[in-house]
Amino acid sequence: MQFQPTRVAAAVAVVMALSTGQAAAQSPAPSDNATINLIRLLVQQGVIKQDQADALLKQAEADAVRARSSAAPAAAAGGAGAAIAQPGDVRVPYIPETVRAEIRDEVKNDVMAQAKAENWAQPNTFPDWVSRITIEGDVRVRNESRFFDDNNVPGALNFNRWNDNGPMLIVAGNQNYFEDRRFTNTREDRRNLWRIRARLGVKAQLSDAWTAGVRLATGSDDNPVSTSDTLGNSMGKKNLWLDQAYLTYRATDWMTATAGRAGNPFASTDLLYSGDLNFDGISAAFKKPLSGRPVTLFGTIGAFVLDYGNNASSAWSYEGKSENKWLLGAQVGADWKINSDNSLRGSLAYYQFENISGKRSSQCSVLSSADVCDTDWSRPSFMQKGNTLFLLRDIVYTSANPDDWNQWQYVGLASRFNLLDVNMRWDTRVFDGMGLRLAGNYVRNLAYKDSKIIRRAGGANNLATNQEFASDDSAIGVKSGPNAWMLQATLGNGFGLQSKGDWMAFVGYKYIQPDAMPDAYNDSTFHLGGTNAQGYYVGAGYAVDKNVFAQLRWTSSKEIYGAPLAIDILQLELNARF
Structure with a gap:
C-alpha cells in the first residue's frame, strides 16, 4: 500500500497553524489539539501506521513553524496597543469553531476515502454475499x-x-x-x-x-x-x-x-x-x-x-x-x-x-x-x-x-x-x-x-x-x-x-x-x-x-x-x- 501524505499533511499543518497550542503535539499525553488526537486515533484504529503518523506530524510541525515566522512581522506592526511578543509566542487571527470543525472533517474524510479506495481501512472483509452463505457438514467412519x-x-x-x-x-x-x-x-x-x-x-x-x-x-x-x-x-x-x-x-x-x-x-x-x-x-x-x-x-x-x-x-x-x-x-x-x-x-x-x-x-x-x-x-x-x-x-x-x-x-x-x-x-x-x-x-x-x-x-x-x-x-x-x-x-x-x-x-x-x-x-x-x-x-x-x-x-x-x-x-x- 502506498500512503501519500501530501494533501493530508498540508491540511494538518493548516489546522495546527490555526490552533492554539505549541509543542504539546510531541507529548504522548492527551492533547488539546484536535488534529493530533485525530492522528493518534487513526493509529490506534489501525487506519494508518505509526511511521505514517510520525511523518504527518513532522511535516505539519514544519509548516506550523513557517506560519509562526510569517506571523511575527505582523505582530510587530500591530501598534502601540499590541502586547510585546515573547519568544515562542504565536499570534493568529481568531478562527471560528465551525471553520475548524469543517477543516477537521475534511481531513478525516480524505484519509478515509483513500483508505477505502485502497482497501486498507477494513482488512479481512469480503463481498456481501459471502457473509450470507453458511457451509456445514459431517463425516463418519464406522x-x-x-x-x-x-x-x-x-x-x-x-x-x-x-x-x-x-x-x-x-x-x-x-x-x-x-x-x-x-x-x-x-x-x-x-x-x-x-x-x-x-x-x-x-x-x-x-x-x-x-x-x-x-x-x-x-x-x-x-x-x-x-x-x-x-x-x-x-x-x-x-x-x-x-x-x-x-x-x-x-x-x-x-x-x-x-x-x-x-x-x-x-x-x-x-x-x-x-x-x-x-x-x-x-x-x-x-x-x-x-x-x-x-x-x-x-x-x-x-x-x-x-x-x-x-x-x-x-x-x-x-x-x-x-x-x-x-x-x-x-x-x-x-x-x-x-x-x-x-x-x-x-x-x-x-x-x-x-x-x-x-x-x-x-x-x-x-x-x-x-x-x-x-x-x-x-x-x-x-x-x-x-x-x-x-x-x-x-x-x-x-x-x-x-x-x-x-x-x-x-x-x-x-x-x-x-x-x-x-x-x-x-x-x-x-x-x-x-x-x-x-x-x-x-x-x-x-x-x-x-x-x-x-x-x-x-x-x-x-x-x-x-x-x-x-x-x-x-x-x-x-x-x-x-x-x-x-x-x-x-x-x-x-x-x-x-x-x-x-x-x-x-x-x-x-x-x-x-x-x-x-x-x-x-x-x-x-x-x-x-x-x-x-x-x-x-x-x-x-x-x-x-x-x-x-x-x-x-x-x-x-x-x-x-x-x-x-x-x-x-x-x-x-x-x-x-
Whole structure:
C-alpha cells in the first residue's frame, strides 16, 4: 500500500497553524489539539501506521513553524496597543469553531476515502454475499459387525427386492416356486464392514425472511433411511446423492414455512423416523414462548409426497386407476423450564398415511412377467421388513391344465396406517451437575384391525407374512399388532459431544409390533430396520476434540411374532462435523 501524505499533511499543518497550542503535539499525553488526537486515533484504529503518523506530524510541525515566522512581522506592526511578543509566542487571527470543525472533517474524510479506495481501512472483509452463505457438514467412519443367530429361519424372502425387480414367479406348473431365489441373509455373520457417511450442505440467507438450502450425501442406494456406504468394491468410487433442497420463509419471529426436500420437521425419535430421513413436501412450524411463563409452545403441520403411483403399460391387461401416496402430519407440544436443573418436554402428533396400503386387483390373466394388473401401482416402492403383506393380484388361469399355471405376483401392505405418536423427555441434573435425560416414545396405529387386514387381502390364504395357522397348517388369521414403544436413559456432561472431553452413555429398549407403523422409515440399525422386533441397545460416546467424537453402540434384537430372527449389531465409529 502506498500512503501519500501530501494533501493530508498540508491540511494538518493548516489546522495546527490555526490552533492554539505549541509543542504539546510531541507529548504522548492527551492533547488539546484536535488534529493530533485525530492522528493518534487513526493509529490506534489501525487506519494508518505509526511511521505514517510520525511523518504527518513532522511535516505539519514544519509548516506550523513557517506560519509562526510569517506571523511575527505582523505582530510587530500591530501598534502601540499590541502586547510585546515573547519568544515562542504565536499570534493568529481568531478562527471560528465551525471553520475548524469543517477543516477537521475534511481531513478525516480524505484519509478515509483513500483508505477505502485502497482497501486498507477494513482488512479481512469480503463481498456481501459471502457473509450470507453458511457451509456445514459431517463425516463418519464406522466399523460394523452383524451377528445372526444359528437358529434363525433360513431363506427369509426379501420382499423389497421382490417388488423392485418386477413381479415374482411363485407358482410354476402347479408347484410353489420362488424365481431368482430372492432371499435375505439370516444366518451368516458379516464382520468388520467398513462404512462411511459424508454430508455437505450449503445454506444461503437470501434476505431477512428467505433462506435456501442444498445438501449432498453419500449412500449405497436411494433408500430413504440411510446415507451410509460400504467401503470396498475393489476401491471403486462411491455414490453421491441430492439429500436436501429447500426454501424456507420466516413469516414472523415464531413461525416458518419450508418447501422442498428438508430435514424432519417433527419432534420424534428413531423408533418411528430414522435420523437420516428427509421429508419431501411442505411444512409450517411455530415456536412461541408464553409471556411471563417458563413455557414454550411448538408445533408443526405438513403434507409430504411418498410416491406417485402408476402402472406399466400392457397389451394384455386392463391398466387401472392409480393414486398418489401422501403423508399428512400435525404435532403440538410444549417445553417447560421447571427450574435451573429440570426441564420437561412433551408432544402429541398424528400422522395419516394416504393410499399406501395395497389394493387387491380385479381378476386378471397373467401370461408373463410383462403383464400388469390394475392395482400393481399400490405396491410399496420401499420396504425394510416386518409389516403384514399380501399378494396383490387376483390371478385367473386360462388353462384347465395345472401344468400350465403360472403366478407372477407383487405384494402390498395389508394394513392402513393412521398413527398416534406421544413423546416425553425429562432433563435433570445429578451427581454435581451431570446431565440425566429420560425419554419415552409411544406409537399406536389407530387404523389397525385384524378383520380389515383379512378382508383387504381377500382372505388369510393370500397373506404373505404374519399368518396365523391352525393345527392342520391352514391359514386362519393374522398375527400382528398396532403398538410400539421405546424407553431410553442418557447420562453425561455434554449430550451433543461438541467440546473436547464431553462424554455420554445411554441404554434403551424398543418394542415394535408388525403393523404399529410403516416399516420403511424407522432406524435402519436396530434389527437392521423395520418392525416386528424387540430388544435393547447400549452405547457411549466421547469427544476427543472439538467437534470430533467417537461412539460405540451395541444392539440386540429378535422377532416378536413368527419365525426366529435374532440379530446383534456392534458399531464403532468416529464422527467429525463442521
